[in-house]
Amino acid sequence: MSAESHGTKAIIAALFANIGIAVTKFIAYLLTQSSSMLAESIHSVADSGNQLLLLLGGKRAKRAATPEHPFGFGRDRYIYAFIVSIVLFTVGGLFALYEAYHKWGHAGGITSWQWVPVTVLVVAIVLESISFRTAIRESNLVRGTTDWVTFVRRARAPELPVILLEDLGALLGLVFALFGVGMTLITGNGRWDALGTALIGILLVTIAVILALETKSLLLGESATPENLKAIEAAIVAGPEVERIIHMKTLHLGPDELLVAAKIAVNARERADEVATGINAVEARIREAVPIARVIYLEPDIYDAQKAAQAS
Missing domain, CATH: 1.20.1510.10 (Cation efflux protein transmembrane domain)
Known part of the structure; x- marks a missing residue:
């Protein structure tokens, strides 16, 4: 309930x-x-x-x-x-x-x-x-x-x-x-x-x-609760589709509706259709872990450790 x-x-x-x-x-x-x-x-x-x-x-x-x-x-x-x-x-x-x-x-x-x-x-x-x-x-x-x-x-x-x-x-x-x-x-x-x-x-x-x-x-506008944030992060990296989360933001659109936007690192050798299939699988895991995550935007990218170090 x-x-x-x-x-x-x-x-x-x-x-x-x-x-x-x-x-x-x-x-x-x-x-x-x-x-x-x-x-x-x-x-x-x-x-x-x-x-x-x-x-x-x-x-x-x-x-x-x-x-x-x-x-x-x-x-x-x-x-x-x-x-x-x-x-x-x-x-x-x-x-x-x-x-x-x-x-x-x-x-x-x-x-x-x-x-x-x-x-x-x-x-x-x-x-x-x-x-x-x-x-x-x-x-x-x-x-x-x-x-x-x-x-x-x-x-x-x-x-x-x-x-x-x-x-x-x-x-x-x-x-x-x-x-x-x-x-x-x-x-x-x-x-x-x-x-x-x-x-x-x-x-x-x-x-x-x-x-x-x-x-x-x-x-x-407040982000997801710490418990939901941990559950979403765990759901994203739980499968082989995602190498890591580059960055992620969440926002409550209402008490029972959460927006999730994340840039995720995928394998550079995967084809576009494989990336799309992997993203669908990740979205399904997120919704299962946190049912109020109803609006999800995942952006695939290639992780560059050197660029990430310079940005930080």
Whole structure:
């Protein structure tokens, strides 16, 4: 099963969780006028919109190649993931910081429906934990033995890292909101509520910046993972057709589509038809070793050791 299908499951789980949580948070805000509840309401609305954007990006990426876009639309998934980071930064993070600033200057305690925000936040933490667990489970099926930081930084499919960071941010945001609301109820001082809102804003801005940097790298074009590079190199030189790899470059056209371009050294005494047959065999080995290597360009050449030494 591809990383896309695992990512879709995590997106759908997060979407349903966030829609329900957003409604309950907003009702709690209307009853209590808590700035932490308002910030968390907007946060959940932004997350719900982000999940819809990721689903839309996945759908648009499946469009067939056209003469104007001969390599297809796989990078649409990167574009929509980048938009997600912008939405999280502006709608989620900056709004929370503004609301914290506003609340700090007009601090007031929570005087009515005091049990509502605590109840809503506790229930939301449970629901977000379920969503986060789904994201972790689906990510574990893809990341293998890679540690979490490396997985987020090196994943070529953007959906799972985005959902992981969003769910983590949502859980931490709920904890900050519970802290702000709880201290406000205990002390009667609304500035605790403002502090919790500020912490939510700082958290969301930080996550948005991380997502933006990672998806920017994907948009610029990243090579195959080190594991796939080794597998491709081994597949090229596994048979008698190739003496050595002179140089090779790879590029992700999308999360599940890889371009491989290599100049390979062949036997100078082989006929053109033998070289062509050998190249076909090498391409077949590459696709067997790395199925996402769908676009392969191999250029045969004669290796000149003296020229190679001068070039290096």
